[in-house]
Amino acid sequence: MALLSRIGRGATDFSVPVDVGGSAPARIEVARLTKRFLTPAGSPFTALRNVTFTVEPGQFCAIVGPTGCGKSTTLGLVSGLDRPSEGSVRVGGREVHGVTKGVSFMFQADALFPWKTVLANVMIGPTLNGTSRKNAVALARDWLRRVGLAGFEDRYPHQLSGGMRKRVAMAAALINAPRILLMDEPFGALDVQTKAIMQTELLALWEQMRPSVLFITHDLDEAVALADRVLVMTSSPGSIKQSFDIDLPRPRGEVQEIRHEARFLELQGQIWASLKDEVQRAYAQTAGAA
């Protein structure tokens, strides 16, 4: 435990309130990562096999793959919430043991505290790393203004729309100026229009702060529109099948408009050709199992 906290402090000093963009984005190096576990029925299951990839500092990397290919497992391993069976994860040059410092997580399901107000929800990050209440409140107010929710500080999550809740979650994830942002289908449950708006807002915020992003989705359009690089995973057991560099110029602006550009469609077509086989194989696997 003592060793862990020393490593954490060595990387970034989190006892000081971090200024926006104050912590440098970190490189994520995933090497020969394998994850096996026992299913509830008692049979061993390989979720990931020999996964290797690197996310450069400040890069926006999306992972697409068929359902159940171990995308979420990968995120769990990078965050340090889960341990690999074999292989290693290095963040900012240091091997991950226990929870990685300077990481924020955003889930598909709401991870807001229903019993906290919007302001208190956004404040949780600074509060946990020991920022004084006054500074945390000021920081949270600033972030709520940035995501366009000034005036909603005292509402409770159930009083907000789905898109507004996502904005709160985004502010809560970015307020600590993370080195790494892990996103697990964050917009998966939104309707199409709200999703496009949230994607555009996420891009705008990310372009200001530039943390390294690992973004999981099964929406190929979303992956191409947002990311610098798209990794395609194979069906279970998951491994990296192919990597595509997305050379669409930044800033990308409105996500809905990029979708009609020729280069977007070309890239999207290439990636879909690679993904299609895996999706079909995953479907055959589940159909066979059922």
Next chain:
Amino acid sequence: MSASNVLLEQAAPVESDAGIKQAARRAKRHRMFRLWTARLGFAVFIIGGWQLCTALKWVDPFFFGQPSKIWDSLMHLFTKGTEFGSIWDDIGVTLKEALYGFFLGTAAGVILGLLLGQNRFLADVLGPYIKVVNAVPRIILGSIFLVAFGLGTFPKVLLAAVLVFFIVFFNAFQGVREVNPNLVANVKVLGASPVQVARHVTIPSALTWIIASLHTAFGFAIIGALVGEVLGSQRGMGLVITQAQNKFDPNTVFAGMAIMAVITLVAEYLITMLEKRVLAWRPPSHSESAGG
């Protein structure tokens, strides 16, 4: 309202805002009037029927009491007191026992529930024992407490606390188990210590369950105190009721029941107020809004 009526209303010119509000108010007033008429009617039917049946001797008032006589007994209890002194002293004794038991049982239940809910190993070790003790008819423990601790307040407090404990414990335990794992993962990634996880996630999350259990728990605290007094005591409503029973006076038994029911209702109201304050964040549920 029939379908043709609805159609007619739609065809009519658009109502003003004030008109809509007024119509809604009128509909609500009408509903409340009907509701209270029905409620009052129900009470008149039950109590009036009881009075009638006993007055006509269809049912023997010697065994089943009579509402008018129960009222007389109530008046007698409050004006003349019991044979031991003022009725208020007896109410005070029972209430004190119930409240001490309630707080003791709740505290123990919350602490143990949170502890076992978060510690799988401890829960597995103690789980079977808790099941066994829960299966024991705990009201019988009252006899043992009485023998061990005498006729004073303490054995009643203990019995009430034992009854309250299990209700609160199981709810607190379940509340911890129902915590959203995403919330826990989220604060852990942000660097929360186990204490911070408990403070920011587990305890607030379990609070919904704990407070819901307090409604039932207070009723059980009263039962614990009363049963303790019935088993043996020198003061308290339980004693007033047993004395009346020994004198074949069902009216005073019913009067004692009514007094305790009123006290429980007041406590229930206070707990509901607390619930509204602490759980202000909850979205209004249909069942609550329907309750009015």
